[in-house]
Amino acid sequence: MPEPALENDAYEVLTEKKEECGLFGIFGDPDAVQKTYLGLHALQHRGQESAGIASSDGQFIQCYKGMGTVRRVFRSGSDTLERLKNPIAVGHVRYSTTGSSKVVNSQPLLAEYSRGQVAVAHNGNLINAGLLRDEYEAYGSIFKSTSDTEVIVHLLAKPTHQSKPDSLGHVLNHLQGAYSLIFLFADHIEAARDPFGIRPLCIGQTEEGHYVVASETCALDAIGAKFVREVEPGEIVRLDKYGLHSRFFVRRESVTPAHCIFEHVYFSKQNSLIFGENVHGLRKKLGRQLAREHPVEADVVIPVPDSGTSAAIGYAQESDIPFDMGLVRSHYVGRTFISPDQKLRELEVNLKLAIIKEVVHDKRIVVVDDSIVRGTTTRGKIRVLRQAGAKEIHMRVSCPPIRFPCHYGVDFPTKEELLANDRTLEQIKEFLEVDSVGYLSLPGMLSCAALPQDHYCAACWSGRYPIPVDVALNKFSMERYQLYMFEEFATANE
Numbered sequence: 001m002p003e004p005a006l007e008n009d010a011y012e013v014l015t016e017k018k019e020e021c022g023l024f025g026i027f028g029d030p031d032a033v034q035k036t037y038l039g040l041h042a043l044q045h046r047g048q049e050s051a052g053i054a055s056s057d058g059q060f061i062q063c064y065k066g067m068g069t070v071r072r073v074f075r076s077g078s079d080t081l082e083r084l085k086n087p088i089a090v091g092h093v094r095y096s097t098t099g100s101s102k103v104v105n106s107q108p109l110l111a112e113y114s115r116g117q118v119a120v121a122h123n124g125n126l127i128n129a130g131l132l133r134d135e136y137e138a139y140g141s142i143f144k145s146t147s148d149t150e151v152i153v154h155l156l157a158k159p160t161h162q163s164k165p166d167s168l169g170h171v172l173n174h175l176q177g178a179y180s181l182i183f184l185f186a187d188h189i190e191a192a193r194d195p196f197g198i199r200p201l202c203i204g205q206t207e208e209g210h211y212v213v214a215s216e217t218c219a220l221d222a223i224g225a226k227f228v229r230e231v232e233p234g235e236i237v238r239l240d241k242y243g244l245h246s247r248f249f250v251r252r253e254s255v256t257p258a259h260c261i262f263e264h265v266y267f268s269k270q271n272s273l274i275f276g277e278n279v280h281g282l283r284k285k286l287g288r289q290l291a292r293e294h295p296v297e298a299d300v301v302i303p304v305p306d307s308g309t310s311a312a313i314g315y316a317q318e319s320d321i322p323f324d325m326g327l328v329r330s331h332y333v334g335r336t337f338i339s340p341d342q343k344l345r346e347l348e349v350n351l352k353l354a355i356i357k358e359v360v361h362d363k364r365i366v367v368v369d370d371s372i373v374r375g376t377t378t379r380g381k382i383r384v385l386r387q388a389g390a391k392e393i394h395m396r397v398s399c400p401p402i403r404f405p406c407h408y409g410v411d412f413p414t415k416e417e418l419l420a421n422d423r424t425l426e427q428i429k430e431f432l433e434v435d436s437v438g439y440l441s442l443p444g445m446l447s448c449a450a451l452p453q454d455h456y457c458a459a460c461w462s463g464r465y466p467i468p469v470d471v472a473l474n475k476f477s478m479e480r481y482q483l484y485m486f487e488e489f490a491t492a493n494e
């Protein structure tokens with residue numbers, strides 16, 4: 001059996017929210033593969049279940065992928081990166097949203113069809129993937145994976161789609177849902193974003209002039225590339241030996257964007273610029289607005305690291321209460337292999353999220369977190385703060401209560417499992433065992449963002465989905481046959 005992914009386990013204990021994949025692609029750079037590797041490292045926060053790189057010498061594509069973090073898949077000492085060395089490359093880090101976490105569903109997804117090879121990297125969730133798959137299976141298509149992404153390859157290969165003047169644009173018009181995509185063909189790259197621009201995707205350029213596409217600008221920073229612009233919703237950009245070319249597969253004015261504002265609240269990295277503004281800056285604004293909406297008398301403001309830190313700084317600045325670090329997260333502790341006993345599990349959490357007793361003892365503290373999903377993880381942190389001698393604990397959350405599932409690529413638990421689903425604020429306060437609780441309002445959150453309020457998706461708070469969802473998919477919607485269990489077993493024993 002393969003070893004477990006240590007970094008991922010450490011992450012599991014500390015958060016209830018899971019990211020949804022990161023993409024990177026670069027054209028024409030002699031160090032394309034190494035830069036893809038660095039770019040994927042910078043995007044590691046978007047997915048830790050699997051990682052992969054596909055590269056091309058202009059004629060043939062080769063691909064290497066595996067389970068775990070980038071560091072684990074491309075181990076130091078192995079010659080994988082050297083063997084992949086080519087001037088065109090795309091990479092992917094995954095957290096599974098449709099299709100369970102196994103190597104057959106890892107990406108880039110490499111396939112061959114009548115026009116040659118293609119490797120696909122996808123961030124998002126196709127809400128009509130089940131219907132499309134049914135349709136293709138009815139005509140005899142055979143699927144190798146259980147991920148939603150594979151339907152795109154089948155759409156590409158369909159002869160009537162290939163005969164269209166813009167076959168890729170034609171294919172994308174069949175997809176519904178959230179998708180930022182990078183396609184590696186043998187001699188060029190194409191990157192596309194869904195018409196609503198739900199997930200981010202940006203363009204950069206290296207000092208030597210080579211074009212790059214990535215989920216977030218933090219990946220451009222990691223390789224010293226400058227930010228050029230975002231890929232527009234409904235746009236396809238082509239990177240080839242002639243440079244960068246743009247075209248649109250929908251009429252631009254026909255769709256109002258629906259950028260996922262949770263990217264700003266939690267998913268994206270603080271140093272990234274997405275949807276036109278810096279993530280850290282917006283999170284600080286959320287914290288300031290939170291302080292205006294839910295003031296409290298206290299001695300110190302502490303963040304739940306790392307994603308609550310920027311909002312906590314904003315809260316402290318606005319409320320004039322000192323900011324301090326009461327919780328310290330260890331990035332180095334992996335799976336401890338202790339028994340699943342509750343008491344020992346709590347100790348494990350303590351190991352990964354340590355308390356600075358001197359900061360919290362005998363203090364009235366404001367704890368700022370970016371969001372709460374089930375609430376059990378948050379309650380665990382509150383308990384250890386209480387044990388460390390906190391006199392009062394006031395929970396402040398820099399987004400509204402999450403009451404609805406996401407169908408566009410974020411793996412929240414079911415509606416029934418969400419803390420705020422059927423609880424009043426008073427019941428949430430009791431559940432969390434805090435002295436008070438305050439969530440940022442929906443108008444307050446949207447007022448902090450730079451774009452018009454109707455340019456964001458906020459469906460997990462409001463229940464108003466920008467793309468109607470007829471049949472909700474979950475991670476296992478396409479796990480239809482026992483066959484896959486045997487396949488996974490075989491893969492694990494290779």
Ligand code: SF4
Binds near residue numbers: 408
């Ligand atoms: S439902 Fe929530 S997490 Fe999903 S895309 Fe919309 S804002 Fe983002």
